[in-house]
Amino acid sequence: MIVREVILVGESEQITAILALAVRRVPDVDRAGWSTQVCGVANKRAKMAVSHPRTSLTPAAPRSIVWWTALVVGVAAVFAGATVLLPPRNEGNQDPALAMAVAAPTMIVGAIIHLFLAVTAVPAAGRRSAPAVTCVVIAATAAIAGAVFALLRRETLLGAGGAPAYVLWWVAAVSAFVSLCFLGIRISEFSPATRPPRSGDSGEQARDVVASADRAADQLRYGAAERRAWREILARDAASVSHTVQAQAERLGPFAYVAWAAYCGHVDAPELEEMIRRG
Structure with missing residues (x-):
């Protein structure tokens, strides 16, 4: 199975601004279950950082x-x-x-x-x-x-x-x-985080984190109407955010954006859970 890895572009403040808009789009009926799933991604990443502080899920790469x-x-x-x-x-x-x-x-x-x-x-x-x-x-x-x-x-x-x-x-x-x-x-090649790990190293944990993020990103689907509404929200409420950040957010959609923000470490699990709960 091919597991993708998405690294969010932009400054942390801009990503946080998009994240605040994205969590509001989560349907009430899916809010509790999906919150558990994406917060699980953030928790796994935090545990990975503690147990293997030298392991990077997002290896240095040129812009x-x-x-x-x-x-x-x-x-x-x-x-x-x-x-x-x-x-x-x-x-x-x-x-x-x-x-x-x-x-x-x-x-x-x-x-x-x-x-x-x-x-x-x-x-x-x-x-x-x-x-x-x-x-x-x-x-x-x-x-x-x-x-x-x-x-x-x-x-x-x-x-x-x-x-x-x-x-x-x-x-x-x-x-x-x-x-x-x-x-x-x-x-x-796959990125280092998605490449099958060598036995005995931290690659297995890294692969599990990115796989969890990929599943969470695809868990909630939305149609043309939601896509159109998301585009209008970005244009109206994120006008100060750079075009590159907006374009990635529009392409990913609100739910996938939240999942990959958790994966990239832009928000921790308690904060994300509260943001999704408040909506």
Whole structure:
């Protein structure tokens, strides 16, 4: 069974403001039972923090916007550094020297970015993400295509750009391709909190906490009318909250937002129980 992990974005004050709005949407008929479930998530996290203070349920990772920006820029650089070597329909329309002058630097930039991404933590939003995998596949395919045409046009490119630029392009292209393969594997992995634990470590407890949060997030469902009402509440009562925080709250819905707030440690069990009771 695939267990997801959601890390709430934004400052603590903004998350608390959204949380106060979200608990009011819990139906009276579900309030007692669901309160027990989400407070259980908060209690499990608190116990985890006490028994394994060095275990982090939300491992350090770059901000999603920075990671995605770097990924897109890296893909664009690799794509440009590869496709510029493709032969034009009319050979006279392309200057091979200019092509090599563009190809080598852009491929080097792409390789550096992807090397960096391959060795840094992948944010929760990037793990098992179809758009991220698509970006990696596009860049890797472009690097392969560039390598094919670099071989086919070897004499022309060597004569125009010289051996150093040609060799440098190949080193960058191979580095970029290897980094992309490794990055693709890392993106496809579960986050550390959801990965099956090793025997005897604290991973089993971490997995239990995230699984409990995932169950609580999906326990209460709501339809189009509730989704529309939640969107209007956010627009009206959370206008001072950043757009990014609002967008995540709207996407998750009020009930899942409460569950993941408990998981991320933004509220403890007694406080959450009182908030849900008051409504």
